Amino acid sequence: MSLPKRQTITKVLFRPYYVIVLVVSTALFCGVSWLAEKTAPQTGPLPPPSPPAAQPPISTELVLVGDVLREQLRRRPRHEVSRKGPEPFFTDFAADYLGGIITNASPTYQDKTIVSFAGIPIFYETPNSPSIMLHRSVHKLNETDHWKMDGRGGNFSIALHEPTIIHSFGYRHVNVTDVHPAPAHFTFAVRSNRHESPHRVGRWVYNATVGGLQRFYLEKPITAQFVDVRVLSNHGDPDYTSMFRFFVFGERDSRSFMELY
Numbered sequence: 001m002s003l004p005k006r007q008t009i010t011k012v013l014f015r016p017y018y019v020i021v022l023v024v025s026t027a028l029f030c031g032v033s034w035l036a037e038k039t040a041p042q043t044g045p046l047p048p049p050s051p052p053a054a055q056p057p058i059s060t061e062l063v064l065v066g067d068v069l070r071e072q073l074r075r076r077p078r079h080e081v082s083r084k085g086p087e088p089f090f091t092d093f094a095a096d097y098l099g100g101i102i103t104n105a106s107p108t109y110q111d112k113t114i115v116s117f118a119g120i121p122i123f124y125e126t127p128n129s130p131s132i133m134l135h136r137s138v139h140k141l142n143e144t145d146h147w148k149m150d151g152r153g154g155n156f157s158i159a160l161h162e163p164t165i166i167h168s169f170g171y172r173h174v175n176v177t178d179v180h181p182a183p184a185h186f187t188f189a190v191r192s193n194r195h196e197s198p199h200r201v202g203r204w205v206y207n208a209t210v211g212g213l214q215r216f217y218l219e220k221p222i223t224a225q226f227v228d229v230r231v232l233s234n235h236g237d238p239d240y241t242s243m244f245r246f247f248v249f250g251e252r253d254s255r256s257f258m259e260l261y
């Protein structure tokens with residue numbers, strides 16, 4: 001009886017699954033205590049704070065904001081800065097040294113200006129050609145640096161060197177006592193190529209009483225290479241209209257510039 005009982009106890013004690021449970025629980029205990037040791041708060045010196053100064057003190061931040069703004073302002077492209085100004089600065093692309101040329105113009109007034117010496121007429125002065133309107137410099141104009149357009153009005157066309165984004169036109173008259181030959185009403189038309197029919201962009205008046213340079217702004221910039229100007233009237237001279245300097249202000253159209261070159 002006793003033997004089988006002992007056998008039974010041994011059998012019970014050493015049943016394989018008890019062994020398995022024992023081994024597994026031991027392993028678990030060891031693992032948990034190892035983990036606990038690993039995650040326990042460390043008492044040694046703290047590691048240096050990670051990511052450098054994610055949130056700097058308020059005062060430093062304010063100073064930095066100021067610096068960053070100035071930097072951005074300094075780094076902004078020049079054209080962007082100038083556009084913020086009260087008067088944007090654009091280039092005159094009609095200037096002859098930039099390739100602007102008069103392609104056609106209405107007749108020139110043939111005034112019999114006689115150059116005489118001691119009362120004896122020597123020769124007739126040749127009148128200025130319309131291209132004088134595109135000559136520079138504009139600030140040292142003589143009263144005679146003008147083209148005399150025959151009659152109370154007329155036409156002329158300008159070919160720019162390349163397609164240009166036009167913002168405004170300008171006309172500069174020299175302040176002379178006789179304002180009657182000064183142009184009054186203008187119309188402007190533009191073409192993107194020589195053979196296109198002109199697209200009229202506006203009508204303006206030059207105020208001869210004010211004189212000087214006056215600018216005529218387009219409603220919105222337009223890209224064109226040819227400009228057709230029609231002077232509808234002058235300030236009262238029945239014989240001729242005097243034209244000093246004409247300007248086409250704009251920006252280079254980088255898109256067509258790329259196509260050209």
Ligand SMILES: *[C@@H]1O[C@H](CO)[C@@H](O)[C@H](O)[C@H]1NC(C)=O
Nearest residue numbers: 137139140141142143144145
């Ligand atoms: C035009 O101006 C130039 C200098 O700018 C001067 O030498 C010349 O005499 C002037 N001509 C007339 C007609 O006033």
Ligand SMILES: *[C@@H]1O[C@H](CO)[C@@H](O)[C@H](O)[C@H]1NC(C)=O
Nearest residue numbers: 105106107151153154155230
């Ligand atoms: C100006 O051009 C218009 C057409 O655009 C024409 O009818 C007119 O006769 C021209 N004037 C002169 C003086 O050439």
Ligand SMILES: *[C@@H]1O[C@H](CO)[C@@H](O)[C@H](O)[C@H]1NC(C)=O
Nearest residue numbers: 184205206207208209210211
């Ligand atoms: C030209 O300007 C003057 C002075 O500003 C003004 O009195 C006059 O009415 C203007 N003339 C025209 C036609 O706009």
Ligand SMILES: *[C@@H]1O[C@H](CO)[C@@H](O)[C@H](O)[C@H]1NC(C)=O
Nearest residue numbers: 174175208209210211212213
């Ligand atoms: C004369 O021309 C200048 C620009 O060159 C202009 O500012 C000025 O108002 C004009 N003066 C008169 C009296 O027309």
